[in-house]
Amino acid sequence: MEGWWSTTGGFFLCLSASLVLQGRANTFTINCSGFDQQGVDPTVFQSVFNKKDFRPVTNFSIPTRINISFTLSAILEVDAQLQLLTSFLWLKLSWNHPFISWDPEECGDIKKLAITAENLWLPDIFIVESMDVDQTPDGLSAYVSNDGHVVYNKPMRVTSICNLDIFYFPFDQQNCTLTFSSFLYTEERMLLGMDKEVWEIMDDSRDRGRTKGEWELLGINKATPKMSVGTSLFDQIMFYVAIRRRPTLYVINLLVPSSFLVAIDALSFYLPAENENRAPFKMTLLLGYNVFLLNISDLLPATGTSLFSVYFALCLSLMVLSLLETIFITYLLHLATTQPPPMPRWLHSLLLRHASPRTCCPAVPQKENTSLGLISTHLSGLKEPGKLGGKELGPKEAELNGGTGLTRAQLADLWVQFGHMMDNLLFRIYLLFLATSVTTILVLWNT
Template identity: 70%
Template sequence: QEGLWPAEPSLTGSLLSAGRGNTFTINCSGFDRHGVDPAVFQAVFDRKAFRPVTNHSIPTRVNISFTLSAILEVDAQLQLLTSFLWIDLTWDNPSISWNPEECLGINELSVSAEHLWLPDIFILESMNVNLTPSGFTTFISSEGRVKYSMPMRVTSICNLDIFYFPFDQQNCTLTFCSFLYTVDSMLLGMDKEVWEITNLSRKVIWTRGEWELLSINKATPKLSVGTSLYDQIMFYVAIRRRPSLYIINLLVPSGFLVAIDAFSFYLPAEGQNRVPFKITLLLGYNVFLLMMNDLLPATGTPLISVYFALCLSLMVASLLETVFITYLLHLATTQPPPMPQWLHSLLLYCTSPRKQGPAEPQEGNKSLGLSPTHLPGLKEPVELVGKVPGPREAELRKQHLVELWVQFSHVMDTLLFRLYLLFMACSIITVIVLWST
């Protein structure tokens, strides 16, 4: 094995065998006079194109660790996660070792990364060109342990589910793998435990940005490509969106507008203000949706869009209800048609007290200001058979008919308002339950 290394007769130090078979030891006897002599490492630098092993049948074990220091962007339209990682790689280089006692107590040296062999670790989900800055250094221990740390901006594919926006949680994967070396040449391991990676990452990004880190888990499946088998480590990164921005800017204003629309039912139905007010409110809600459209995901159908569509539908339904009641009141005051017997009976049932005794059959009629002789469809048609009503009697009859239709309009207004409140409450509770799950 020593014959593979070229002879360097001009070096002030050389790679000498230390009695450990094919392991090399650096002679650093001149460090006290000239500092670290680069010529001592030249033989190692010349072999940087080769995997640093003394026995090529033994795979190199590379330990991986990373720190998630920032979540820069989550693109729901392109299904991409952009994050900033500090990646730490550690492996053994048996060609580099020295005795600290003979080297002024030096236990670790820093060497430019461009002079050493580096493992070709990459992230499978990455969609951009390697944005790792160049010119970093490695730290080498006296036992030949090499540690290489590099920052990296990673734009990776992530299957985003935005249905629960803005209360959504996303699970993205970061898979570290070698591009060239199979399991016969390289094995991957962990330099830190997963909980250590999670805690350190949380401390770094705990109060920053729109997203917060929930957890990091790992799996170690093998990657099979044809007849080749590659080792890999898959990290599952769970993140959660902070919804406060969207609650304040989207949900709260929308809730206020719907509440104002519900309270507008208390405006007098006979007045001319309810319809214009509801139309103005509906236009304002549409302007609100247009202004807040940039805060919503560009693709998919999140639950919040269903919520907005539901609120808009409720406001349109309330406007249609007001138009219907206004039409009934207009019809009642201009040319009221005869009221059918079944509708008159239903009106008496709805307007009469619930505990009406058998001896008080006409209490509901009195509440309407009507006498039994003036109720359409009851006694009046019988009494008027063969008679021609006078002007006074016809006027009273029309007046009572108007009162009946006005009362019916109020009853319908109350009924539709209660149905509106019931449907709104059920819809909002359903949306909240879906969000909470």
């Protein structure tokens, strides 16, 4: 019986002592005797400062909750070649410190103090996508409330990886991620939460944005996936930052001049095909367009394929094809006026069937060409094959003109008409291809 009482008494004694000690351990009220008008006596916080190397908890099985928010003050640079986003953030971290508390009524009605961050435990929160060393300035302070609530703000210049898609440049939108996590504490030791709602972070970022540069902020969303490293799980918060490029600079400096040069090249088809300045004019335009492309190379993305690059390549190709068309028509007209070849019967019949006095650009001059010694006539007024002025041609003349019975002058005139018809047809194909291509690119940009 005595053994039973001794054992039971010892058990209750240990239990009572443990409860008393635990109650004392959870009481961390700071003595405010040093709080006076000359300042705060640092010795009252010395016991807290001595524990800054350890996570401030009364029970290590309880995780510390860190609340995160930030303000995106500026988008400094977007590097498409290196796939990097450089931004400036004001990061805010807050948590509860169980070893700090005081009574404001006994401490001169002081409810908040600023304490140097070097004297406090700070959570190891980092950005997973960051590609640069944290350059947080020294000497920052944290606000500590009388109930142990700690708020730590720090500025950050963040260079993070961002998967950039420049296909729709300069009307592109990019989605980058900023993932906050701990590299030391698993979810059993540290949990992450939100200090503000996402819409509040978005509004603060828009209101406090200091730059109105190339990029504008569209929206911010969040997700809370877990990060698995081996058998350990880490809590994290992932923010999706949507940004959009302001295209005004590129439209004025790139799109408008290029469109003007292509429009002038299309209008050059209205120059007479016999004009000797038509080909040199197109060559000058082509040379000017190449100089234009060299000057704008710094404004275009260094890597990847964008619709802008496709548009410029298309314009250059059309100008080259336009010059080749002019060379072909010039050669055809020169051949027709110097040594016209025999004309096949099917081509002669086609010209007689489709020729009309009303021709589209470029028009055939209906007056005497003294330099060629020819008189242009409408194809509908030509005589039947083998006859000229009511007289039949001899077999030798008919054989020399491909069996059509046309004189050399009529044959030359037919080839000239054929050259103008080809010029008109190729011009229409040029316009059709140009309109289709530009419309396709504009539709892709709008999507």
